[in-house]
Amino acid sequence: MSAFAAATLYFGLFGFLMLTLKMNVGRVRAKEKVMFGDGANEAMQRAIRVQGNAVEDVPIVLIGIAGLAALAAPVVLIHALGGSFFVARILHAIGLGGxxxxxxxxxVGTLVTLIVKLVTAGACVWFALT
Known part of the structure; x- marks a missing residue:
């Protein structure tokens, strides 16, 4: 598998995750009968925050992974970052959603997310300068 194929795999997996989180907001919205905003409803607030946390973290890491692929970083690095980040975001969604x-x-989801963001940023700088 090439570096670009590995990066593309994580774009697809995170696309499905983001779609799932969005659908969960709609599910909770219908269940709780909250048609706009969070309606001061705790379940609605949690669903929105789970999606919002992913929106805050996922794009920058995926951009970094794409940059690493473009700079021919080792495929194992891309899988290590993408795979651990994917597991972290699922753990975080389950933990915060519950x-x-x-x-x-x-x-654990927050801790691994922070580590992956740090390693991704460092790897981007390293591969860009070497």
């Missing part, structure tokens, strides 16, 4: 308080999924 409770407004602290949870294992939210904690």
């Amino acid at each position: 409770t407004s308080g602290s949870s294992f999924g939210r904690m």
